[in-house]
Amino acid sequence: MKYAVLSENIPNNHELIFNKTNSKIIEIELVKVIIPFYTAGMLECKHLTKRYGNQKRNAVDDLSLSIGSGQIFGFLGPNGAGKSTTIKMLVGLLTADQGAILFDGKDSKTDALSYKQNIGYVPDEPVFYERMTGMEHLSFIADIYEVEQTIRKERIETLAKTLLLYDALSDQISSYSHGMKQKLSVIAALLPSPKLLILDEPMVxxxxxxSYILKQLLKDYAQAGNTVFFSTHVLEVAQQLCDTLGIISKGKLLYSGTFEALQAKKGEGTENLEQLFLELTEEGKLS
Ligand SMILES: Nc1ncnc2c1ncn2[C@@H]1O[C@H](COP(=O)(O)OP(=O)(O)OP(=O)(O)O)[C@@H](O)[C@H]1O
Known part of the structure; x- marks a missing residue:
């Protein structure tokens, strides 16, 4: 009762609490706690740097970016710019010399298993046990990621039918064309339902x-709140599909943001991405 009477006279940002040690009621000021952390589903790269032993310059040089959940991020750059090296660090195939990668707040080094459990990866040249059938490969992946039997059956059927590979699933992978292997790799990456999908040149x-079906699939997947990170040389694909772009050249990230913001930075007369891309990668910087 005493507490209720007293509480009417205190400011909104104060509160009364009972101190057990001296049996007195004390007044405390409420402090707003800001958790300096991440937004759910966010991918963050901080000062990523990698140099191969025999190279004169860094393959990836102090690269920092963040990509929010529900976004499709397109990673562009000329040959040898550092795209695959960045992607290999993101999926844990290469260790960065410096810097950190976090997804959903999980650090790729200190919390590697939780970090990797959230990631699906489609490499530029997928490698398989060629004597397995497509279905055997997908069951193998589902076993590794502990995807429950009824769920895996449903997902395999839906994804394989969507990507027009269902009828070939009982064939040996050695008989698949490059495109069929690419589709199998996409299905395998999506099978555990990862929150982050990373693809290296997926349209090749x-x-x-x-290619149209895969673009639709990526859009739906991102709309469901997941994140897509993919590299490409096909500028129209990036322009059509991506919410944000990153442009890398000689290991340095030259730009990260929307196409519209990039266009605004470069000013009038640069309507298409190809022109912007060429100007930017030739100059090596934004004006
Ligand atoms: N295994 C390796 N050993 C030594 N140097 C490498 C290795 N892999 C890549 N590099 C070098 O690192 C740099 C970046 O290469 P990376 O493969 O990341 O570029 P990229 O942007 O993916 O190129 P592309 O578009 O041609 O696939 C290049 O200078 C390349 O020669």
């Missing part, structure tokens, strides 16, 4: 129909 080898 796909026919126009398969």
């Amino acid at each position: 080898g796909l026919d126009p129909k398969a």
Whole structure:
């Protein structure tokens, strides 16, 4: 009762608490706690740097970026710019010399297993046990990621039918074309339902129909709140599909943001991404 009477006279940002040690009621000021952390589903790279032993310059040089959940991020750059090296660090195939990578607040080094459990990866040249059938490969992946039997059956059927590979799943992978292997790799990456999907040049080898279907799939996947990070040389694909872009050249990230913001930075007369890309990578910096 005493507490209720007293509480009417205190400011809004104060509170009364009972101190057990001296049996007195004391007044405390409430402090707003800001957790200096991450937004759910966010990918963060901080000062990532990697140099191969025999090289004169860093393959990736002090690269920092963050990508929010529900976004499709396109990673562009000329040959040898550092795209695959960055991707290999993101998926844990290479260790960065310096810097940190976090996804959903999990550090790729100190919390590696939780970090990797959230990631699906489609490499530029997928490698398989060629004597397995497509279905055997997918069951193998589902076993590794402990995908429950009924869920895996449902997901394999839906994904394989969507990507037009269902009828070939009982064939040996050695009989698959490059495009079919690419599709199998996408299905395998999505099977554990990861929150982050990383793809290295995913459209290479796909026919126009398969490429269209994959773009739709990536859009739906991102709309469901997941994050997509993919590298490409096909600038129209990046322009159509991506919410944000990153442009890398000689290991340095030259730009990260929306296409519209990049266009605004470069000013009038640069309507297409190809022109912007060429200007930027030739100059090596934004004006
Ligand atoms: N295994 C390696 N050993 C030594 N140097 C490497 C190795 N892999 C890549 N590099 C070098 O690192 C730099 C970045 O290469 P990376 O493969 O990351 O570029 P990229 O942007 O993916 O190129 P591309 O578009 O041609 O695939 C290049 O100078 C390349 O020669």
